[in-house]
Amino acid sequence: MTYRLYGFGQSGNAYKVALYLELAGLPWELVPVDFFNGAARTPDYLANVNEMGEVPVLVDGERRLTQSGAILMHLAEKHGSFRWTSADERDEILRWILFDNHKFTSYFASYRFMHAFMPKDPDPAIMAFLKGRVDAAYKTLDRHLARDSAFIVGEKPTIADLSLAGYVFYPVAESGIDIAASYPAIDAWRGRIAALPGFKPPYDILPPAPGAGRRP
Amino acid sequence: MTYRLYGFGQSGNAYKVALYLELAGLPWELVPVDFFNGAARTPDYLANVNEMGEVPVLVDGERRLTQSGAILMHLAEKHGSFRWTSADERDEILRWILFDNHKFTSYFASYRFMHAFMPKDPDPAIMAFLKGRVDAAYKTLDRHLARDSAFIVGEKPTIADLSLAGYVFYPVAESGIDIAASYPAIDAWRGRIAALPGFKPPYDILPPAPGAGRRP
Numbered sequence: 410m411t412y413r414l415y416g417f418g419q420s421g422n423a424y425k426v427a428l429y430l431e432l433a434g435l436p437w438e439l440v441p442v443d444f445f446n447g448a449a450r451t452p453d454y455l456a457n458v459n460e461m462g463e464v465p466v467l468v469d470g471e472r473r474l475t476q477s478g479a480i481l482m483h484l485a486e487k488h489g490s491f492r493w494t495s496a497d498e499r500d501e502i503l504r505w506i507l508f509d510n511h512k513f514t515s516y517f518a519s520y521r522f523m524h525a526f527m528p529k530d531p532d533p534a535i536m537a538f539l540k541g542r543v544d545a546a547y548k549t550l551d552r553h554l555a556r557d558s559a560f561i562v563g564e565k566p567t568i569a570d571l572s573l574a575g576y577v578f579y580p581v582a583e584s585g586i587d588i589a590a591s592y593p594a595i596d597a598w599r600g601r602i603a604a605l606p607g608f609k610p611p612y613d614i615l616p617p618a619p620g621a622g623r624r625p
Numbered sequence: 626m627t628y629r630l631y632g633f634g635q636s637g638n639a640y641k642v643a644l645y646l647e648l649a650g651l652p653w654e655l656v657p658v659d660f661f662n663g664a665a666r667t668p669d670y671l672a673n674v675n676e677m678g679e680v681p682v683l684v685d686g687e688r689r690l691t692q693s694g695a696i697l698m699h700l701a702e703k704h705g706s707f708r709w710t711s712a713d714e715r716d717e718i719l720r721w722i723l724f725d726n727h728k729f730t731s732y733f734a735s736y737r738f739m740h741a742f743m744p745k746d747p748d749p750a751i752m753a754f755l756k757g758r759v760d761a762a763y764k765t766l767d768r769h770l771a772r773d774s775a776f777i778v779g780e781k782p783t784i785a786d787l788s789l790a791g792y793v794f795y796p797v798a799e800s801g802i803d804i805a806a807s808y809p810a811i812d813a814w815r816g817r818i819a820a821l822p823g824f825k826p827p828y829d830i831l832p833p834a835p836g837a838g839r840r841p
Contacts, residue, residue, distance in 0.1 A: 455768075460765065460768065460769055461724055461728075461765055462761075462765065472713070474716060474720070475720055476719070476720045476723040476724060476727075477723075478719070478723045479716050479719040479720040479723055482716070482719060483716050486712075496702075497688070500690060500695050500698070500699050503692070503694070503695040503698060504690070504691055504692040504695040506723075507692040507693075507694045507695055507722075507723070507726050508677055508692060510723050510726045510727040511692075511726040511727065511730075511731055512677075512731075514727075515727055515728075515731060532750045532754070534748045534750045534751055535750055535751055535754045538748070538751045538754075545678075549676065549677055549678065552671075552676065553676055
């Protein structure tokens, strides 16, 4: 069985799943989504692919799964790679995946989208608001990684790492946020992820969708 | 064993957990957090309660759990109330909990916080940005509820409902967003939740923390 993944290169949320599939050595193929021309918002897409109007969507036989965190939990449980070893560890992984969705990915992704991919320059007040939220979330993770362990939960990489890593490998020019300069523990941690066998950065796995914005 | 829940009345994320404990009839007690005076950001809180600087935190014996979605998954698995009946249903519940954290709760909670609880008036451009995101998320859920079923996943309430319901019972004056007027399917759905035996609105379960903002 070959997985089918709806996605596009600029989506770090799609990259989270694609990276899992690559690192776990699973067969998959891309269903490219022409996101910047509205392909994820058509009535057909909302009715038949994902009512949330988003990527990623993973087709696993008869099932369609959405939300990167739910997909990663599903794949880890099914295939064993990057999985928890106890119920407590699973709760802890889920905790960090939720933090990622609520705070870490969400504000960064919005900030980067407005910085790089909108047709015109964003409002500086909105960007300052989002940047404050990005900083708070990045500092929380940087503190965690500086103190605790090689990976997010313990000494081995799990799907919590793949989730939080979704947006940290894109070119600095896309966000204007230089992780290496500002968040040393996050920078060291992403180096450990980049050293995993089979690792590839986002645009080496997923081709970018056309029609995106102004930069870089 | 009595659960201990760190929270305060204005936090819909704490209310999600408190509502579960009430509806499931479990013994629990509140650890009030003086949020608006910075109690969730002290070095002690970050080191010993929650490094994410947030509520809710649930103390379950020797374990401390954070992130409302992870806590709800833990409680449902342990006690059975509002739980899934298959692995597929669990994935679907988790999908909606992630949507809640990523889009539905997150933008609304930020909007309401700035509308009601900050010391001074927020920037109109930021509010317009957040309101657009709130609308998109609320329309997605309204469409889902209008089309599919009595509750978020199927015909029985699950923890997905308790998660998404976290912020829909607060007074309209706190957000300026009138759910009854704008999102009829969400309005009908919250009526079904309010009819569950043992239901109480937020401030009837959790006393508000002092020192909050300007309104109402």
